[in-house]
Amino acid sequence: MPPFRTVAAYVPPGAGMLAVGIVAEVFAPHGEAAPGFDFALCGDRPGTVPTDVGVPIAVDRGLDGLTAADLVLVLPGAGFRDPPAPAVLDALTAAHGRGALIAAHCVGAFTLAAAGLLDGLRATTHWRFAGLLARTHPRVTVEPDALYLDEGRISTGAGAAAGFDLCLHLLRREHGAAMANTIARDMVLPSHRDGGQTQYLAAPVPEDGRDGPLAEVLAWAREHLHEPLPVAELARRAMMSKRSFARRFAAATGTTPHAWLRELRLSGAEELLETTDLPVEEIARRVGYGSAAVLREQFVRRRGVPPRAYRRAFTRASGPSDRARGSLPDRG
Structure with a gap:
């Protein structure tokens, strides 16, 4: 299937205003490299929908x-503990049946579960309500x-601002790293956080490097990135012991320095594969891998396809937003 172009967000009564803002901003135009999508807010009926901050929004x-x-x-709403209206469940089931991608974050996952769309699948929600789900x-x-x-045609995200992570992941998966990175930069967000990263970070590290030695x-x-970057060197620059640096890094980001660097290198490789004609050997050098073989091994393990297949899949057809999934593996 081609990457998605039309996006509809279901806004339930008592919708989270943050969630509405997240999806409206992510799928809005962000310049030439990310010209936006055919985006609509949908409710049980056209009109106004109350939100969790008391300000109604128009759908x-x-x-x-x-x-x-x-x-x-599917956006989170205040009435998630109650059974959704049958018409909502029917609409979601019909969308899934015709092949649409379906995603929800925070307590929006309860609506997907009520529709039976999460049966037999892994799912997440806001950590506070995971036990209830x-x-x-x-x-x-x-x-x-x-x-x-990410369970293929069904994806779920954690609470609150994790909606950004879920949306950016779907953009990266379907439209490539270049578009996802463009939108993330425009919104001053981390370009990528891995899905296995913990929901609750004690002290998130900003991208702009203005929050102390670690940032x-x-x-x-x-x-x-083209350099080896051993953890010992990063710790030395942060004026910490290696053990203290690893502990502070995990507390701030929810992951390890090795995992963070790996994702940074792979994201950089994705963008270069999509936007340049550089040989894979040169891309490997620029993102800090010793050889094309090492990059290929990591790419296959983490992305499921070799670099050249990824490049073919995301080659621009006629413009910055025209991409074909091509040889990417079928996601169900």
């Missing part, structure tokens, strides 16, 4: 807006610590 479409969208997003929907394998989970070292690492 242009009713549930019919979900019928033709390539990507259907597991108890009320025992056919769903709930993973409370995951930032987001400054991470900003330096991004500028020197």
Whole structure:
């Protein structure tokens, strides 16, 4: 299937205003490299929908807006403990049946579970309500610590700002790293957080490097990605012992320095494969891998395809936003 172009977000009564803002911003135009999507907010019916902050928002479409969208997003609402209206469940089931991608974050996952769309799958939600989701929907394998989970045509994300991570992941998966990175930079967000990263970070490290020695070292690492970057060197630059650096890094980011660097290198390789004609050997050098063989091994293990197959899959057809999934593996 081609990457999604039309996006419909279901806005339930008592919708989270943050969630509405997240999806509206992510799928809005962000310049030439990310010209935006055919995006619509949908409710039970056209009109106004109350939100969790007491300010109603206007939705242009009713549930019919979900019928033709390539990507259907289910936003969290205040009444998630109650059974959704049958018309909502029917609309989501019909969208899934015709092949749409379906995603929800935070307590929006309860609506997907009520529709039976998460049966037999892994799913996540806001950590505070993960136990409730597991108890009320025992056919769903709930993973409370995951930032987001991709089960092919169904994806779920954690609470609050993790909606950004889920949306950026779907953009990266379907449209490539270049578009996802462009949008992330425009919104001053981390370009990528792995789905297995913990939901609750004690002290998230900003991308701009203005929050102490650790953030400054991470900003330096991004500028020197072509170098080996052993943890001992990063710790020295942060003026910490290696053990203290690893502990502080895990507390701040929810992952290890090795995993962070690996994702940074692979994301950089993805963008170069999509946007340049550089040989794979040169791309490997620029992102800090010793050889094309090492890059290929990591790429196959983490992305499921070799670099050249990835490049073929995301070659621009006629413009910055025209991509074909080509030889990417079928996601179900």
